[in-house]
Amino acid sequence: MSLRHDWRRARAIAWKDLTAERRSKAGFNSVVALAVTILAMFGFALGPDAQAIRDAAPGAIWLAVLFAGVLAFNRSYQVELDGGALEQLILYPGGRRAIFAGKLLANFAFVSLMLVIVIAVGIVLFQVTIPSAWPALVGIVICGAVGLVTLGTFYAAMASRSRAREVLLPLLLFPMLVPVLLAAIEATKALLGGNIMSDAGAWARLLVAFDVVFLVATFLAFESVIEV
């Protein structure tokens, strides 16, 4: 199969997932509601100390996105399991990597939209000042989302074959996400703290390196994960 065909298949899967999500809305609404609830709970737990709240903001935002993202990743394969659609998907001729690319695109769009909402709520709730280097912050958020979505999509595919997938996915995903989350949180913290040149740069490079490694590794391994 040609690269052009694989790209058409990947786009079709992303379009199908996002169209189904747009129609049902249940998934997005519940995921965003969970993320905002987690943020609010962090706010209550940290108390009235404004500086402590601001310091905790990057961690709270990324953890809220992580927990809500797990729901989203599980849902993206639940759509395929309902009514036996996953078998049809596997039977279409062509490389399995197109399936992964399509799921990745759809999940990235989904998580990115969630991130926009969660960050907006986080800025208000945690009284965070938007830094002058906000384009760098956008870059960090995109890189963090890529790492999160890559691993989330991959392990959700792996867990989808199990009856205990809702339990299995966090067990598989969370340990693997530690380096990505750590780098994303520290880079975000450095940028929000105004320390652009030193810490943020180092953490950002680490984040990009993890993204590249995980992207390559998951694309290579996906064939054996989804295959019977």
Added chain:
Amino acid sequence: MVIPTSSSLAIDASDIARRFGASWVLRGVTLRLSPGEVVGVLGVNGSGKSTFLRILATLIKPHAGTALVCGHDIAREPEEVRAQIGYLAHTPGLYDDLTARENLIFAAAMLDRDERGVDAILERVGLLAYASQPVRGFSSGMQRRLAIGRLMLIRPKVLLLDEPYSNLDSGGLDLMNSLISEWVDAGAAALVVLHELAPAADLLDRTVTLQDGRAATKPAMHSDPAGIPLAASGR
């Protein structure tokens, strides 16, 4: 008489065995199909009919035995096998939140087919009037028709049909039979899992009954002088 070789056969399955847990469902099924042949697979519930079809469709692996589909090994060349088959599963495999047209457009994209033919297919399966409606509101018969429509996007050399007549009304039965005839006339072979022989009796060249994990073959149903359905005769 020309004796078909493995490479000229549409399906060449030998001693296929499969268990689920400790229970053996298939204990050594051997079956050969030539291009243009239509074979019905019969058997009581749990006899392994669907399992056998799923093995040939490369959806599950056998624990023993080998099978070639159009000369390709199902275990070593699943990708080549999938390019040759049209598999109609027991479940429709549709997306509830997409419309009928969108489901076929998605399938066309996945198969690298021109999506302009989708409306003609919807008309053929009697769903053009419902093309813009989400599948969620479809009856099981309508979903079956749409799944058949998706099969029309494929140009299969081997048809693997798992109870293709279930949930279909009389118009649907006629549609299914005419499509099978068209595909077979074009050189495809068809393996059809059936609960009742009647809807497919005129199409079948022979039937295979799965019993105790093994296959027993009978000649064409429509030429059976006694006219006794094999399923009822205990074979």
